[in-house]
Amino acid sequence: MHKESLRQFLKERRARIEPETVGLSRPTGRGRRAKGLSQQQLDELLGRGTHAYHTLENGKYPNPPTDLLRDLGRLLRLTEDEWVMLNRYARGQEPPGPLDPDTGYQILGTWEDAVCGMDHMAYMCDAAWNVLAYNPQFVGMFPDHQVPDNVLRWMCLSVEARTVLTDWTTAWAPRIFPQLRAALAAGGDPYLRQLEADIVADPITAALYQEPGVVNHPDGDERPFDHPIHGPGWITICSAAPHSSPGARLVILLFRTGDRRTEPRPPLRAPIRTCTASE
Numbered sequence: 001m002h003k004e005s006l007r008q009f010l011k012e013r014r015a016r017i018e019p020e021t022v023g024l025s026r027p028t029g030r031g032r033r034a035k036g037l038s039q040q041q042l043d044e045l046l047g048r049g050t051h052a053y054h055t056l057e058n059g060k061y062p063n064p065p066t067d068l069l070r071d072l073g074r075l076l077r078l079t080e081d082e083w084v085m086l087n088r089y090a091r092g093q094e095p096p097g098p099l100d101p102d103t104g105y106q107i108l109g110t111w112e113d114a115v116c117g118m119d120h121m122a123y124m125c126d127a128a129w130n131v132l133a134y135n136p137q138f139v140g141m142f143p144d145h146q147v148p149d150n151v152l153r154w155m156c157l158s159v160e161a162r163t164v165l166t167d168w169t170t171a172w173a174p175r176i177f178p179q180l181r182a183a184l185a186a187g188g189d190p191y192l193r194q195l196e197a198d199i200v201a202d203p204i205t206a207a208l209y210q211e212p213g214v215v216n217h218p219d220g221d222e223r224p225f226d227h228p229i230h231g232p233g234w235i236t237i238c239s240a241a242p243h244s245s246p247g248a249r250l251v252i253l254l255f256r257t258g259d260r261r262t263e264p265r266p267p268l269r270a271p272i273r274t275c276t277a278s279e
Contacts, residue, residue: 003059006089010057013076014042022075045075056090064090073099081243097246101187104247107132111242111250120254121235125151127183127247128191141253143228152180153195156205166224166232169208175221177205178213218251220264225255233257 015036019026024041042053048068055061069090073083083099098104104127112133115122121141123134129152139145141164148154155161155176162168184192199205219239226232238252
């Protein structure tokens with residue numbers, strides 16, 4: 001537990017919440033004049049017993065339960081970034097999931113500008129792989145120049161995809177299907193449940209979906225690809241997630257013609273810096 005960081009963090013966050021907005025009144029007359037909610041008011045709102053919040057803010061609650069932190073995070077109207085900070089300060093670890101399950105289904109509008117400014121094929125999708133933003137280069141990878149509403153469904157079930165995603169049966173399906181299984185294991189998204197049902201009902205994909213395999217995260221993966229405009233080649237997949245929308249993802253597809261790389265590019269890392277005596 002990072003006691004001082006936790007204390008400062010909670011003190012600042014509760015100062016943002018006016019008591020009237022949560023059904024409480026501001027003390028009048030002599031007494032407290034600090035902004036926002038008091039420790040006593042948060043104890044009242046949490047309903048966890050006397051001084052539960054006071055104990056937490058003062059660093060005397062080792063390893064507080066996740067459900068307490070989740071209730072507190074919602075009361076303090078924390079962002080997803082702040083929710084991560086709360087768990088790190090209070091428990092020394094990452095949160096078990098997003099504070100708001102719906103955050104993975106929307107992204108900041110500025111991401112559309114960022115995606116459109118990229119030179120490589122790029123798109124943003126939500127936690128269910130629904131396409132939220134994409135650039136013109138991404139449109140060019142589809143033979144009919146029609147971007148699908150859901151890129152995972154397209155990869156799994158579209159006949160067109162099997163002409164673009166070279167060696168679909170061996171190079172793509174064994175990596176795509178475990179991603180779907182992993183996503184379903186983490187929650188019960190209705191769209192993904194229906195997608196799974198459609199895959200199982202399809203005679204081509206049913207057997208492939210049942211084959212064992214662990215999830216292979218696409219970040220850094222290189223796969224054969226037959227570009228409708230540029231012809232056969234390889235794409236390297238770069239995948240990342242916006243901090244404000246856990247579950248959503250940015251995918252950049254780097255296409256190049258020619259043979260597959262024989263050696264992967266080395267990782268990037270800062271050089272080791274040795275401090276001198278004067279430092």
